[in-house]
Amino acid sequence: MTEKFTGAVVEKFNTPLVIEEVALPTPGPNQAVVKLIASGICHTDLHAAHGDWPVKPEPPFVPGHEGVGEVVELGPGEHRVAVGDIVGNAWLWSACGNCDQCLKGWETLCPNAEYGGYTVDGSFGTYMLVDTRFAPKIPDGADPLEVAPILCAGVTVYKGLKVSETKPGQFMVISGVGGLGHLAVQYAKAMGMRVIAVDIADDKLELAKKHGAEFTVNALNVDPAEAVQEYTDGGAHGILVTAVHPQAFGQAINMARRAGTIVFNGLPPGEFPAPIFDIVLKGLTIRGSLVGDRQDQVEALDFYARGLVKPTVTECTLEDVNEVFEKMEKGQIDGRMAIRY
Numbered sequence: 001m002t003e004k005f006t007g008a009v010v011e012k013f014n015t016p017l018v019i020e021e022v023a024l025p026t027p028g029p030n031q032a033v034v035k036l037i038a039s040g041i042c043h044t045d046l047h048a049a050h051g052d053w054p055v056k057p058e059p060p061f062v063p064g065h066e067g068v069g070e071v072v073e074l075g076p077g078e079h080r081v082a083v084g085d086i087v088g089n090a091w092l093w094s095a096c097g098n099c100d101q102c103l104k105g106w107e108t109l110c111p112n113a114e115y116g117g118y119t120v121d122g123s124f125g126t127y128m129l130v131d132t133r134f135a136p137k138i139p140d141g142a143d144p145l146e147v148a149p150i151l152c153a154g155v156t157v158y159k160g161l162k163v164s165e166t167k168p169g170q171f172m173v174i175s176g177v178g179g180l181g182h183l184a185v186q187y188a189k190a191m192g193m194r195v196i197a198v199d200i201a202d203d204k205l206e207l208a209k210k211h212g213a214e215f216t217v218n219a220l221n222v223d224p225a226e227a228v229q230e231y232t233d234g235g236a237h238g239i240l241v242t243a244v245h246p247q248a249f250g251q252a253i254n255m256a257r258r259a260g261t262i263v264f265n266g267l268p269p270g271e272f273p274a275p276i277f278d279i280v281l282k283g284l285t286i287r288g289s290l291v292g293d294r295q296d297q298v299e300a301l302d303f304y305a306r307g308l309v310k311p312t313v314t315e316c317t318l319e320d321v322n323e324v325f326e327k328m329e330k331g332q333i334d335g336r337m338a339i340r341y
């Protein structure tokens with residue numbers, strides 16, 4: 001078995017990733033080595049490389065948590081996957097199974113969780129390690145490049161839409177139509193919701209229309225809360241924020257209908273002002289939502305396998321990763337970029 005792999009490594013925060021040889025760990029119990037075929041590039045990888053969040057990864061590390069590849073070696077013991085299977089990695093790389101959150105079915109909130117491409121090396125490389133209890137099984141016949149974004153962007157917005165408790169026929173605003181948001185538009189549509197998309201770029205809004213949004217708002221030109229209130233005659237039932245600017249979070253609150261739910265998926269560093277009076281008087285629910293559990297992942301992949309969602313993906317190589325990050329910062333990516341190995 002190979003002992004090294006070629007990875008894109010964050011050596012230091014806020015410096016370009018370095019393509020170099022990295023030691024490949026020997027798989028332990030419940031672990032497997034996967035030879036990568038493709039990996040999506042998530043905005044979280046950019047936050048990781050910048051050390052944007054209060055809890056930081058420790059350089060050097062290999063980002064990437066939308067990896068798809070073939071199992072080539074299993075650690076000792078029994079596994080739920082076999083050599084030759086096509087599996088992925090995910091942000092929820094593993095959870096402990098024993099804490100109060102895991103025991104009550106909220107493994108995404110496990111304080112002992114490992115995160116792919118953050119606390120454990122990820123999919124920006126030719127090989128990666130996965131936990132075979134958590135590695136998503138990729139549906140038969142899936143295009144590896146196309147399915148990759150489901151593993152983070154897809155499952156995250158699918159779960160976010162679920163916890164919004166918005167029903168078929170009700171209005172759902174998707175704020176931010178990037179990698180997450182362009183899939184959120186499709187999941188919301190497939191779940192029977194009436195979709196409104198908000199972004200600050202017209203090309204993103206065009207993509208949202210293509211994927212089923214019935215109304216779009218460019219938040220650079222008009223007050224998006226006013227536009228949503230007017231179109232929905234009283235506000236949207238659900239709002240899912242995937243945007244990478246804190247301003248979108250404050251604006252979301254004013255888009256809500258009475259008793260509406262606002263779900264935050266986006267994770268830009270920073271804060272926003274929240275109107276206490278409106279939140280109380282309108283009985284609003286504001287909740288954060290972090291990726292999805294293993295069953296959410298199965299369901300999110302099933303939407304893809306049944307043709308209900310189709311990621312917009314542009315192919316790149318591992319060597320392109322710094323260029324992709326630059327484009328991502330400027331908001332110049334349509335849907336997702338994915339590396340083909």
Ligand code: NAD
Pocket residue numbers: 041042043044045047152153156175176177178179180181198199200201204219242243244245247248264265266267268289290291292328331333335
């Ligand atoms: P992306 O760069 O592909 O998309 C971001 C989008 O936000 C772009 O379309 C951009 O035009 C839009 N935007 C920027 N400012 C805006 C504004 N003021 N109003 C409306 N839209 C605005 O990023 P992505 O990969 O989709 O990730 C989005 C965010 O979600 C990141 O912060 C990422 O870390 C986070 N994320 C969270 C989870 C989770 O589990 N909660 C999972 C994955 C990603």
Ligand code: ZN
Pocket residue numbers: 042043044045065091152153
């Ligand atoms: Zn992600």
Ligand code: ZN
Pocket residue numbers: 095096097098099100101102103107110111112113
């Ligand atoms: Zn746990």
